[in-house]
Amino acid sequence: SNIEKLLADKRKEKEKLEGEMGELQREIDAEGMKLKSIDERARLLTKVFEEILSTQGEVASELSRMEAERKGIEREIEELQFDVSKVPLPNIDEAELEKEINRLFEERRKLEPVNLKAPEQFEKALEEVSSFEEKIRGLIEERKRIEEVIGEISRRKREAFMDAFNSINRYFGEFFSELSPGGWAKLVLENDEDPFEGGVLIRAKPAGKEIKSIEAMSGGEKSLTTIAFIFAFYRYKPAPFYLLDEIDAFLDKENVKRVARLIKKLSRDSQFIVITLKDIMVSEADMVYGVTCVDGVSSIVGVNLQEVLPA
Incomplete structure (x- = not known):
């Protein structure tokens, strides 16, 4: 019948709207998960970056130490490069001389192994630091973009809600005044700053009565208030x-x-x-x-x- 067809059409329309709302919520959740993933990656890259900086400091310290040792060795070589014939030989004990030779060999052994690739490793570390810095900048930009998308979705969602709320609130007041001449009624948000973090309250003053919440009304007053509220929805979204x-x-x-x-x-x-x-x-x-x-x-x-x- 026509009535059944109309009911079916309304159900489809309702399911379509619910689907769109669900899709919008899934989009928000997906962007939120991306943002969470980016935060985690940023923390990981920051940790790696700090480790590279620490390694860079260690490499620089090692290079400084090696440079100092190199200069020390050069000085020792210069000191040894003199004309032995011009120096009178002291009366040196052979055992003492052997002991000194062994000491010098031990000092040379302590200098080993010399990492000849340290400069190359240092340059590579600098390149890695630069690469990670670029990645971190990219992640920060991506996070900013996602936050802007979430903000835009939230803004549109709030605008759509407030448009519907204000229209329904206006119709609600008009219908209630018509059903209860001399009375008034309105809808009140529990949280004006963020409507989605609170509910909606009904405040009404039937003709000749005190201001009441819906819970404090009599059966007849509740019926009138409910009828006005339902008709307000009908007026906003006619069927x-x-x-x-x-x-x-x-x-x-x-x-x-x-x-x-x-x-x-x-x-x-x-x-x-x-x-x-x-x-x-x-x-x-x-x-x-x-x-x-x-x-x-x-x-x-x-x-x-x-x-x-x-x-």
């Missing part, structure tokens, strides 16, 4: 038809009349199917369908009130 099941159950005659007239006004743009046991609600309908049950068999009787009632 071809609406099905309302005994929304007037807790309302007195005057309030039933106001709700019926509001539905009548809204029915200019959408079709309303209302299940009710109240005569006042029925009197405002264009078509009335009654269901009877005889011997376990249900029968439906339809009446066009526009045809049977006088104009």
Whole structure:
């Protein structure tokens, strides 16, 4: 039937919107995971960079030590390069001379092994440091880009939410004032700075009553407030038809009349199917369908009130 088709279309529309919201959330989560991965890589590269700097310092220290030793050896060589014939030979004990020779050999042994590749290794370390610095700069830029993407998504998400919230809040106040003349109602965010970190509260003042939260209202007041809230959503996101099941159950005659007239006004743009046991609600309908049950068999009787009632 047409109703079933419309219901199916609305379900598809709802599933599509939920899918889009889910996709948006997955996009935010994915960007967040990338950002977390970049943070981890940046920490790792920073650690490696610090180790390279430490190694660089050790290599520089080793080069300085080797340079000092080289100069010391050169001085010793220069001291040994003299004309022996011009120097009178002292009376040296042979054992003492042997001991001194052994000492010099030991000193030479301590200088081994000399790392002849140290300068080359030092240059390579400098190249690695430069390469890591470039990678770190790239990661910082990538992180900045991802943060900008997340910020843009969050901004658009907040703008869309606030646009819907402000519109629904305005319609809510209008419908409540119509259902409770002299009263007012509004929606309040728990967290104005970040709407997604808090809920939405309903504040209402029925005509002649004190300001109340939804929890402190009577059954009839809750019904009026809920009806105004639901219709505010309908006005923000209209649908071809609406099905309302005994929304007037807790309302007195005057309030039933106001709700019926509001539905009548809204029915200019959408079709309303209302299940009710109240005569006042029925009197405002264009078509009335009654269901009877005889011997376990249900029968439906339809009446066009526009045809049977006088104009």
